[in-house]
């Protein structure tokens with residue numbers, strides 16, 4: 001028994017399943033979760049003192065690498081002035097402005113006002129309440145395999161941990177709440193149009209991941225989000241674009257900005273942000289047009305609040321991260337993604353393992369399939385059994401991957417030549433393990 005095993009045994013006696021978020025339990029890859037004691041740059045260190053090159057990046061936030069000295073210094077400086085005030089601060093104004101300034105492309109500025117919250121779940125939950133408050137309608141359209149956090153109405157046919165656990169939804173959500181969410185296959189505009197033909201005047205909003213990354217990464221069909229905006233707006237509904245994972249990771253202006261620059265301009269009504277925007281601290285946000293956002297209390301009738309909303313330490317980390325997320329950073333992350341993808345696909349191809357890489361800006365993932373999946377139903381047909389042996393061989397080779405085949409790999413600017421070299425060195429054995437795996 002090593003220290004990770006001991007800690008997991010203790011954890012399971014006081015924490016359900018031994019973890020505070022389900023995917024961390026290694027349910028789909030088997031074995032004992034690594035209990036991490038520290039993270040710095042490109043590396044995480046487990047309870048045994050073993051160091052791994054990390055491609056989880058705390059599920060996205062660590063764009064600049066773990067414990068970036070400037071981000072840590074900003075948090076320390078903020079902490080010395082007080083941990084939480086429960087009152088407005090100058091930093092909140094700065095962070096909201098930074099978000100609004102960045103989310104601009106093609107002459108469009110869809111984020112005029114921003115509300116800071118603490119988690120991505122809160123951001124999407126609030127966005128939906130806001131859309132319902134603005135339209136006076138109840139129904140929500142979401143896509144199969146898109147994950148938007150764990151609020152009641154959003155767990156219908158969600159990806160991420162729900163995909164990993166293969167749960168159809170979740171216990172504990174009243175049937176009446178689930179019935180307010182209409183789930184359609186991702187990428188299927190005809191299905192969206194049908195739902196609108198049947199219920200258009202009752203639909204408050206469509207919510208969509210700007211680019212899906214919780215059923216594995218799925219590349220959005222060209223112009224898909226723009227078409228959703230047209231359908232929603234044609235029926236007096238809103239379009240909520242969830243950038244919690246993609247925002248400020250795939251591109252300086254998020255996935256919305258990347259699509260606008262690619263010639264598929266559209267105007268979302270509400271965008272949600274998380275992960276990178278908090279620089280590794282608990283912080284998320286929703287933003288949108290002023291006339292929509294002003295429906296939130298205290299100016300409007302849609303209630304939303306939070307003791308820790310706009311927490312000064314989180315705000316400091318967010319500002320320090322966004323200020324350093326320059327175009328050069330994204331160029332470097334794209335080059336890093338190129339390299340890891342080339343090594344990954346080279347290793348799998350050498351062993352004859354069918355695989356398809358999907359990529360959205362700096363973000364990528366792969367599926368054990370012959371071609372890229374376009375929706376959740378297809379993603380689920382892959383040889384998922386190959387991922388556990390692949391994952392454990394990578395761990396043995398000193399590389400920490402997401403413990404699920406349905407999660408993206410996250411590159412960081414801290415991935416230097418030594419870190420990339422270790423990933424390349426670990427891949428051949430992992431590809432052999434994947435090839436030898438049996439269902």
Ligand code: PLP
Nearest residue numbers: 119120121147148149242244245
């Ligand atoms: N939306 C998307 C697209 C996500 O990927 C996630 C989390 O992974 C969330 C919302 C929920 O964010 P959080 O885990 O901070 O509640």
